[in-house]
Amino acid sequence: MNLILLSPDDLEAEGVARVRDPRRLDHLGRVHRARPGDRLTLGIEGGGIGRGELLSLDTREARFAIDELDQAPPPALPVHLVLALPRPRMLARSLEHATALGVKHITLLHSRRVEKSYWQSPELGDDRIRHHLVLGLEQARDTHLPEISLAKGFRPFVEESLPDLLEKRRGLVAHPGMPHACPRNLTAPTLLLVGPEGGFIDWEIEKLLAAGCEGIHLGPRILRVETAVTALLARLF
Amino acid sequence: MNLILLSPDDLEAEGVARVRDPRRLDHLGRVHRARPGDRLTLGIEGGGIGRGELLSLDTREARFAIDELDQAPPPALPVHLVLALPRPRMLARSLEHATALGVKHITLLHSRRVEKSYWQSPELGDDRIRHHLVLGLEQARDTHLPEISLAKGFRPFVEESLPDLLEKRRGLVAHPGMPHACPRNLTAPTLLLVGPEGGFIDWEIEKLLAAGCEGIHLGPRILRVETAVTALLARLF
Numbered sequence: 001m002n003l004i005l006l007s008p009d010d011l012e013a014e015g016v017a018r019v020r021d022p023r024r025l026d027h028l029g030r031v032h033r034a035r036p037g038d039r040l041t042l043g044i045e046g047g048g049i050g051r052g053e054l055l056s057l058d059t060r061e062a063r064f065a066i067d068e069l070d071q072a073p074p075p076a077l078p079v080h081l082v083l084a085l086p087r088p089r090m091l092a093r094s095l096e097h098a099t100a101l102g103v104k105h106i107t108l109l110h111s112r113r114v115e116k117s118y119w120q121s122p123e124l125g126d127d128r129i130r131h132h133l134v135l136g137l138e139q140a141r142d143t144h145l146p147e148i149s150l151a152k153g154f155r156p157f158v159e160e161s162l163p164d165l166l167e168k169r170r171g172l173v174a175h176p177g178m179p180h181a182c183p184r185n186l187t188a189p190t191l192l193l194v195g196p197e198g199g200f201i202d203w204e205i206e207k208l209l210a211a212g213c214e215g216i217h218l219g220p221r222i223l224r225v226e227t228a229v230t231a232l233l234a235r236l237f
Numbered sequence: 238m239n240l241i242l243l244s245p246d247d248l249e250a251e252g253v254a255r256v257r258d259p260r261r262l263d264h265l266g267r268v269h270r271a272r273p274g275d276r277l278t279l280g281i282e283g284g285g286i287g288r289g290e291l292l293s294l295d296t297r298e299a300r301f302a303i304d305e306l307d308q309a310p311p312p313a314l315p316v317h318l319v320l321a322l323p324r325p326r327m328l329a330r331s332l333e334h335a336t337a338l339g340v341k342h343i344t345l346l347h348s349r350r351v352e353k354s355y356w357q358s359p360e361l362g363d364d365r366i367r368h369h370l371v372l373g374l375e376q377a378r379d380t381h382l383p384e385i386s387l388a389k390g391f392r393p394f395v396e397e398s399l400p401d402l403l404e405k406r407r408g409l410v411a412h413p414g415m416p417h418a419c420p421r422n423l424t425a426p427t428l429l430l431v432g433p434e435g436g437f438i439d440w441e442i443e444k445l446l447a448a449g450c451e452g453i454h455l456g457p458r459i460l461r462v463e464t465a466v467t468a469l470l471a472r473l474f
Contacts, residue, residue, distance in 0.1 A: 002459045074456065074458050100458060100460055100464055101468065139460065139461055140460065141457075141458065141459055218471075219311065220311040220378075221311050221338065221339060221379070222376060222377055222378055223338070223376065223377065227334050227376075234467065234468035234469070234472045235472055
């Protein structure tokens with residue numbers, strides 16, 4: 001928690017915020033070993049970053065006097081990430097990595113090798129997803145929550161959503177055995193598609209390429225989804 | 238498990254191997270849903286890769302008829318990774334990521350912000366470390382185990398080991414706020430140092446720079462150790 005991310009609910013009047021959820025209180029006490037008078041980094045959801053003084057901390061709440069939150073959060077990556085829905089624990093970590101790295105648009109996609117039961121996972125609940133996004137933001141000192149969308153059908157996604165997404169973005173599908181190595185140092189808007197464990201099936205790859213995506217690879221090593229997502233984002237941008 | 242990594246103990250005479258540990262048996266049955274007659278990717282520890290036919294599988298053992306294991310494993314990264322010892326769960330995942338990405342030399346280093354208790358963790362036992370390395374190799378279809386060394390004192394490491402390590406390698410220390418952005422697409426031998434959560438302290442950074450390392454950063458975002466390790470390796474090489 002390199003930043004205490006304040007939601008509108010955390011704000012009292014007149015430059016004072018209070019935090020009441022056990023997770024953050026515990027972190028402040030046990031990890032930060034924070035004491036009244038300490039100055040910590042605060043940010044307001046969707047807004048600026050600054051410092052604040054801890055006024056009080058007990059098991060019930062922490063109160064802060066906020067300075068001006070006038071610093072901009074770190075820049076976002078120019079990417080929309082389309083991720084074949086990973087198994088729940090992998091999803092959680094992939095969301096945290098991607099959010100920490102600055103991804104602001106994530107679509108979770110069904111594909112043939114995604115187990116249907118994954119769509120029933122409690123990890124897909126709004127609160128659980130938000131939890132992992134907030135962890136990523138707190139880690140990277142960011143304040144802008146990514147937007148998450150679900151695409152529960154591969155064909156409707158490709159036929160109805162993908163053309164619009166590709167209108168202003170370069171589409172890249174990461175898949176072992178594709179002809180081109182992952183490009184580096186991109187700055188233009190990009191749509192990055194990452195398959196499930198086991199990969200997209202051939203038919204899916206054909207549809208994505210036919211829609212205008214370029215196939216890229218990260219070399220001969222097969223990586224876990226969460227490793228691949230981080231490696232792709234770090235190499236691309 | 239994209240490769241069944243055979244240790245010398247797994248080999249019987251005349252091109253037959255058997256696997257008896259519950260983890261791999263379970264994975265073969267439950268994840269691969271393997272049946273006698275299936276052809277799977279096999280590799281021999283420290284050696285080649287090829288295919289083999291599953292002869293039998295029950296709760297006690299799996300037996301394979303091995304073809305020639307004559308393919309080379311994927312190339313290694315030209316890097317020696319020096320990682321300030323992370324907390325145990327982060328260590329486990331960082332070892333898996335780094336191994337999957339092709340790192341062959343890892344030194345776990347003490348530094349001021351490493352909690353001393355981490356050095357007592359069962360995760361540092363030979364068997365536990367080997368377990369995580371094997372998971373990384375199985376994931377990436379590699380056969381060469383990384384070498385792990387422990388450096389339990391920062392000053393002795395810098396004074397006694399670092400000069401030798403830097404003799405034939407470019408030293409890079411990744412640390413927020415360093416003047417240079419992480420370079421890209423390196424091919425020369427590199428020593429990469431990554432600090433603990435909270436970072437190296439100023440004195441440590443000074444010592445590393447004075448020893449000839451270059452300070453590099455990954456941008457304004459503060460990343461978790463496991464995210465940073467993957468991102469650095471993917472961007473550097």
